[in-house]
Each structure stands twice: as structure tokens, then as C-alpha cells.
Amino acid sequence: MKNPDYLNQSVSSLTGIGSQTAHRLEKLGIRIIQDLVFHLPHRYEDRTRVYPINSLTAGMTVLICARVEFTDILPRGRKSLICRVSDSTGFISLRFFHFAAAQHNLLKPGALISCFGEVRHGFAGLEIVHPEYNIIPNPDSCITETCLTPVYPLTEGLKQATLRKAIKQALSLCNEENQLLSDWIPQSVLKQYRYPSLNEALKTLHAPDESVSIEALQNGSVPALKRLAFEELLAHHLSLRKARNKIKAWQAPEFSSDKSITEHFLRSLPFKLTGAQQRVIAEIEADCRRHHPMMRLIQGDVGSGKTVVSAYAALLALKAGYQVAVMAPTELLADQHFRNFSAWFENFQTKVVFLTGQLKNSQRKDVLESMAEGSAGIIIGTHALFQESVNFHRLGLIIIDEQHRFGVHQRLALREKGQQDNIRPHQLVMTATPIPRTLAMLQYSDLDISIIDELPPGRKPIVTSIIPAERRGDVIHKINSWVDKKRQAYWVCTLIEESEALQCEAAEKTAELLTEFLPSVRVALIHGRMKSADKEAIMRAFKNHQIDLLVATTVIEVGVDVPNAGLMIIENPERLGLSQLHQLRGRVGRGEGDSYCLLMYQSPLSDTARHRLGILRDSNDGFVIAEKDLQLRGPGEVMGTRQTGQMHFKIADLARDADLLNNIQQIGDILFQESPQAIQPLCDRWLGASTEYSEV
Numbered sequence: 001m002k003n004p005d006y007l008n009q010s011v012s013s014l015t016g017i018g019s020q021t022a023h024r025l026e027k028l029g030i031r032i033i034q035d036l037v038f039h040l041p042h043r044y045e046d047r048t049r050v051y052p053i054n055s056l057t058a059g060m061t062v063l064i065c066a067r068v069e070f071t072d073i074l075p076r077g078r079k080s081l082i083c084r085v086s087d088s089t090g091f092i093s094l095r096f097f098h099f100a101a102a103q104h105n106l107l108k109p110g111a112l113i114s115c116f117g118e119v120r121h122g123f124a125g126l127e128i129v130h131p132e133y134n135i136i137p138n139p140d141s142c143i144t145e146t147c148l149t150p151v152y153p154l155t156e157g158l159k160q161a162t163l164r165k166a167i168k169q170a171l172s173l174c175n176e177e178n179q180l181l182s183d184w185i186p187q188s189v190l191k192q193y194r195y196p197s198l199n200e201a202l203k204t205l206h207a208p209d210e211s212v213s214i215e216a217l218q219n220g221s222v223p224a225l226k227r228l229a230f231e232e233l234l235a236h237h238l239s240l241r242k243a244r245n246k247i248k249a250w251q252a253p254e255f256s257s258d259k260s261i262t263e264h265f266l267r268s269l270p271f272k273l274t275g276a277q278q279r280v281i282a283e284i285e286a287d288c289r290r291h292h293p294m295m296r297l298i299q300g301d302v303g304s305g306k307t308v309v310s311a312y313a314a315l316l317a318l319k320a321g322y323q324v325a326v327m328a329p330t331e332l333l334a335d336q337h338f339r340n341f342s343a344w345f346e347n348f349q350t351k352v353v354f355l356t357g358q359l360k361n362s363q364r365k366d367v368l369e370s371m372a373e374g375s376a377g378i379i380i381g382t383h384a385l386f387q388e389s390v391n392f393h394r395l396g397l398i399i400i401d402e403q404h405r406f407g408v409h410q411r412l413a414l415r416e417k418g419q420q421d422n423i424r425p426h427q428l429v430m431t432a433t434p435i436p437r438t439l440a441m442l443q444y445s446d447l448d449i450s451i452i453d454e455l456p457p458g459r460k461p462i463v464t465s466i467i468p469a470e471r472r473g474d475v476i477h478k479i480n481s482w483v484d485k486k487r488q489a490y491w492v493c494t495l496i497e498e499s500e501a502l503q504c505e506a507a508e509k510t511a512e513l514l515t516e517f518l519p520s521v522r523v524a525l526i527h528g529r530m531k532s533a534d535k536e537a538i539m540r541a542f543k544n545h546q547i548d549l550l551v552a553t554t555v556i557e558v559g560v561d562v563p564n565a566g567l568m569i570i571e572n573p574e575r576l577g578l579s580q581l582h583q584l585r586g587r588v589g590r591g592e593g594d595s596y597c598l599l600m601y602q603s604p605l606s607d608t609a610r611h612r613l614g615i616l617r618d619s620n621d622g623f624v625i626a627e628k629d630l631q632l633r634g635p636g637e638v639m640g641t642r643q644t645g646q647m648h649f650k651i652a653d654l655a656r657d658a659d660l661l662n663n664i665q666q667i668g669d670i671l672f673q674e675s676p677q678a679i680q681p682l683c684d685r686w687l688g689a690s691t692e693y694s695e696v
Helices: 004-008 019-027 033-037 101-106 160-173 187-193 198-206 214-219 223-248 259-268 275-288 306-319 331-344 361-373 408-417 437-443 469-484 500-517 532-543 578-585 607-618 622-633 658-674 676-687 690-695
Strands: 043-045 061-074 080-087 090-096 112-122 125-129 132-135 149-151 295-300 323-327 351-355 376-381 395-401 426-431 448-452 463-468 488-492 523-526 549-552 565-571 596-601
Touching: 004 033, 004 160, 019 160, 033 160, 043 214, 061 090, 090 112, 149 160, 160 198, 187 223, 187 658, 198 223, 223 437, 223 658, 223 676, 259 306, 275 295, 275 306, 275 426, 275 448, 295 306, 306 323, 306 331, 306 376, 306 395, 306 426, 323 331, 331 351, 331 376, 331 532, 351 361, 361 376, 437 622, 437 658, 463 469, 463 607, 469 488, 469 500, 469 565, 469 596, 500 523, 500 549, 523 532, 565 578, 578 607, 578 622, 596 607, 607 622, 658 676
Parallel strands: 090 125, 295 426, 295 448, 323 376, 323 395, 351 376, 395 426, 463 596, 488 549, 488 565, 523 549, 565 596
Antiparallel strands: 043 149, 061 080, 061 112, 080 090, 112 125, 112 132
């Protein structure tokens, strides 16, 4: 039997892997022999049967066996080598754009060849471009494979053949007999879900036999694939649970609520809280009475009133003699929080300060001093809050808005600022991006989740329409009559390019055109490249109704609240995700009157884009929209920008494998109770060194 540590040896200990290949493999995250075993194919090629030429149609990827009729070099257009081959049923052309004289000599008339590639339409009928081919010296030679051929993800300079050979060696080291690969999932679980053993599952996926179809491998219905996806999802869940248990070992300040103060706060608000807000407040109060750090996520649709709930939590911290840090992803949103908190705490003898990178030196010095000495109770800001020069006197609560927009290390840095002795601050995380249940169960199994699933009374659903850009003239006319009714509107410019500069340029041009077409309408422009003070001035003017039409980039996606703005036009909506469109749309519908959102697309619209926009038109429920978005675009997109520390899966696909998540929690419980020794190896196998994110 091999040394059980063998799988942890460097890949360079395998035959045929020198230092250069090892370096290339490292780019794929493959360092040790075990990594090779879990580097699965992303597709398969079928070389198990030979197709007669007369059965071929464009789009098929096939293996054929044929004789060369003639070979010719075509000088016209892009120089190419054409080789016509035939079997007893018909003929097809092989085309090579990159070729050598030796190839011309090899493919001589009468030679018998096997050839594999994708069939497509050419000038003279069907052809295969750059097929893989071999000369067959003996007509009785076997040219088919016994199983599907795996095609692995590669990196520059690495060949399929090299990787296949290395993986074959790695697999031969961990067969059933020598038990090098420990199966950490309990036998009872494997039996219950009819999952194969680990070795069996890996063997099936690296070398599927004739009983496994390519379709089944692609749609994820093969038990071997289900089993490995399940194990990977379980590893992510366990790592977050471990982090949660670790956090529970820390102490946290205890906040008890004083009825007279909290009731005074609620009475002073210009609105009544909904039942959902009251329920979430009760959950927060219960958390803050415990000696362990609160780790709670508040989910709620745009406009459901998350911020005032977080303000209530801030009141509990202040009452107990602690400071509160509120971190927002943009200056615009931080500024809005600053204004809201300042208004809500006006009669509570609490100093609310604002810290961003834009502050002048003297102002910044004053703010930092008030934070360090403790006279500032609520500190609101952007990522400037966790810079090294920033010190808190007694930080007891951290509120993070739209948390997925921050990198993991940024969030860790803020938490560490409040760490004193063995005490850590409570954490409250808010998001207006509704997170599908399946994703929340996994991505946030280290957090308690509260959902504000009720909108304030009187909020009417937003009427959404999908219209082609050819009707731009009608839309501009609608703006005129809208402004005549003393209402305001947004015009949002989006571009497919990631470039912020191009987005801003498009918005500038749009603002110029609209100013020209609408002489009696007060048009203004806001985009991400403007100075903070200018953005602030424009938003304030818009809020005070000194502007009728605000042309903007997606910078207004989060947090701007103008109740009189009830019309939004979004250009090129087909280029944004559903969750982002839903967030943008949530800027309207905040006042008494009717609200409208016009999605103005560029023709022609693909079927998929039409389907996606139809989902948005037919629903105002962010959670329904997020579920659909997850199915259509995958988890990284739904959560916003992919950050370091977000989940990246090797095998699992959350849209495809959502059903597997239903049992993850229960099986996690079984492992913690019955097989705690399996937890760390499972996390190491699937997450390697990336487990730090789960501590956030």
C-alpha cells in the first residue's frame, strides 16, 4: 500500500511533469496530486463509435474512418490545404489553414485515416476544419475508444494530452484497494441518496463508460456528478458553520433595551413601522442581549425600510455606551445614511459624523479626534472607515450596507478595529439585493437571516413596460407631459462595456440631446466620475425639485430616495442583470402617485433577453426575480461583482444543483455530531486555503 500522504505530494513527483508543466498546472490551482484527481472535465468527446459519412450533419462532433481521394492547396483567399476523404457511403472535405509540407505528403491518395472534429458547412458541401487525424497502417486496427474522452480546462502552454496522462497516473494511485482517498461522507448518507463511493464517482467522471451519455453529463443527472457536487456544497456549508462556531466563542457587549428611550425613538419617526420591521427589530434585540457577537443579515426589497431598523439597533448600542460604524459602498449612499441618521437622532444628544476620502484635512482631523475620544456616537462612511489612521474609542456595532460590494478583506479590517481583549462588536449586514433562498442557505449559513417582506403602506406596484428604442420620440413626449404634472423622472444610461468613462460619455451625450429636445424641462446629469460635492449638490437639487429630469449612469442603483420621481427610463436594459434592473426600478414608486418604468431596448431582442425582461415586467417581487436571475445567470452575477472570498465552485452549479441544498443543513448536523473528524479534511479538499472568507 502507498504512503497515505502520497496524494499531498507535489505534482512534479509524477512521471512526465517537469518544473515548467508544474508551474502551468499551478495556474489552474493544481499543486498536489490530489488536486489533479479533483480537476474534472468541463466537457467530453465521443470517440466510442465511427460514423458513416452519409449520416453527418453540420454541428456534429464525430469520429470517421475514410480513405484520402486527393489533397490540394487552395491559394485563393486565406491559403488552405484541402483533403477530400471518402468511405463507402459518401465523401467530406478536411480543411487545414495551418499546415506543413510534411502534412501534404502524409495525406496522400489511398491513405486510410481516422479523423475527429466538428462538421460544418463549407464552400463545397460539408467539411471538418483542423480535425485531429491519424494514419491507420492496418485496416483491422481498432480506432475507437472504450469510453468518452474527457476535455479538461487548460491554461496557456498546457496540452490536453499532458493533463490526461497526469490525471490517469493520479487516479491509478487512488484505486479502491489502497484507500488513499478517504470517503468522508458517512456510508448511511451515501446509501440514503444512492450516491456512489468517492473513487467510483471520480472514475466515472474522468472516464465515463458506454452506460453514461454525454447529455446526462451535461445536464448533471449522473449520480457521480451529483455526489461530488453535493460534497463540494457540503464543504462550503461546513466551513461557514465552523466559522460561526468560532465566532460564538468570542464575547460581545451586551445591549439591553430601555423601553422609554426606544418608544420615544419610534414615536419621533415620521412614519409607522410595518409588522415585518417590528419582527426584525425583536430578532435584533434578542441577539444583542446575548454575550456573543450578533451576525445577522437583513434582506429586504428596495424601499422596505431596512435602514430605520439598523438605526434602532444603533440606538441600543448608544444606550449601552458604545459607538456605531455604518459602512456604505458609495459616497452617495453614505451621504443619504448620514442625513437619515442625523434626522432620526436629532433629539438624542448623539453626535453623528461623516467620514469619506473627500474630507478636507482639517475636517478629517476633527472627525478622527471625535471618533478616537468617543464624542462621536455614530460614524457613517465609505471604505475610509477602516483605514489604518482611523481609531474608534469603543466600537460596539458595525452596520454594513450592500455588503457584497465590499471585498472580504475590507470587511475583516473594519471588524478588527472594534476588537478589544476577547470582545468583538456585533455585526448587522443589510442588502436590498434579494438573495434566492438556495443561495442564502449556502452563502450565508454563518449568519442569521431576517427578511423584511412587507412594503410600507400606500406603496403601489410600479407599472413596467418594454419598448423598442425606435419609440424614443414617444418617450421624450411622455416626459414633457409628466413634468407638466409637476412630477420628476430618471433617465438611466447603461453600456455593455465595463468602462466607466464610456458610460459617462454616453450619459453626457444623452443629457445634451434631452436638453435640446425638452427646452422647458430642467435636465441635469450625474455619473460616477463627478466630484462627490457636485454629485451631492445635484442629488440635493433633484430632491428639492429644482431638477425635473435626472440623466444618470447606474450610479443611482442604490439608496437615492426622491418620492416625487415616479418615472424611470432605462436604456439598453437587456445588458443588465434582472436583480440590478429591479434595484434601479426601486428608485421610483416611493411616493403617493402612480409610478412607471420603461425598459427601452435595442432591436432585435434575443428570445432569452425578451424572456428576462418579461420576468421583470410581470413581477415586482425581488425574491421571485432573484430566483429567476440565479437560474439564468448563475450566483456570481446575482450577488453583484464577484469579490475575492465569494464562493467559486469547481463542480457544483447552484442553478442546476439547487435541490441538493435542501439536505445540506441536516447532513452538516450529522457530521458535527457523529463525524467531527471529517469536517476539516472535507473543507481542505474543496476549499484549500480559501476558508478565511467564511469568518467575515
